[in-house]
Amino acid sequence: MAANRTICTVNDVDYMSIRKAMCKGARTVDEVAALTGVCGGCAGCQAELGPILASVCGCVGVSLQAVVDAVKGGADTVEKVGEVTGAGTDCGRCKVLIQNVIELGC
Numbered sequence: 001m002a003a004n005r006t007i008c009t010v011n012d013v014d015y016m017s018i019r020k021a022m023c024k025g026a027r028t029v030d031e032v033a034a035l036t037g038v039c040g041g042c043a044g045c046q047a048e049l050g051p052i053l054a055s056v057c058g059c060v061g062v063s064l065q066a067v068v069d070a071v072k073g074g075a076d077t078v079e080k081v082g083e084v085t086g087a088g089t090d091c092g093r094c095k096v097l098i099q100n101v102i103e104l105g106c
Contacts, residue, residue: 003015004016006044007038007044007045007048007049007052008036008037008038008039008042008044008045009042009043009044010039010041010042010045011037011038011039013036013037013038015052017036018032018036018038018049018052018053019052019093019097021035021036022052022053022097022100023096023097023100024100025100025104027053027064027106028053029045029049029053032049032053056087056094056097056098056101057085057086057087057088057090057094057098058094059090059091059093059094060085060086060087060089060090062085062086062087062094064101066085066087067081067085067087067098067101068101068105068106070084070085071101071102071105072105075102076102077102078095078098078099078102081098081101081102082098
């Protein structure tokens with residue numbers, strides 16, 4: 001499970017704020033910036049935003065692409081995505097994001 005920490009030091013945006021924005025459908029730096037206020041240019045943003053946006057489940061190391069591929073392959077519930085990828089099977093904090101991927105198809 002990822003610990004909450006400040007990612008954008010310029011605007012004091014933390015990890016959980018970014019994950020919540022992802023749960024609302026934000027998938028790019030610009031989309032996350034619109035929802036959270038991340039600057040996109042400070043050292044924290046440049047070093048950490050890409051990996052955060054590319055990940056769904058930090059507990060078992062499941063990428064966003066792996067979840068999207070599972071959904072496109074027919075996994076239409078959080079449980080089915082978990083069976084295919086392992087995402088959501090440990091602490092469960094990523095289940096909301098998995099559901100969002102299912103709903104949006106991306």
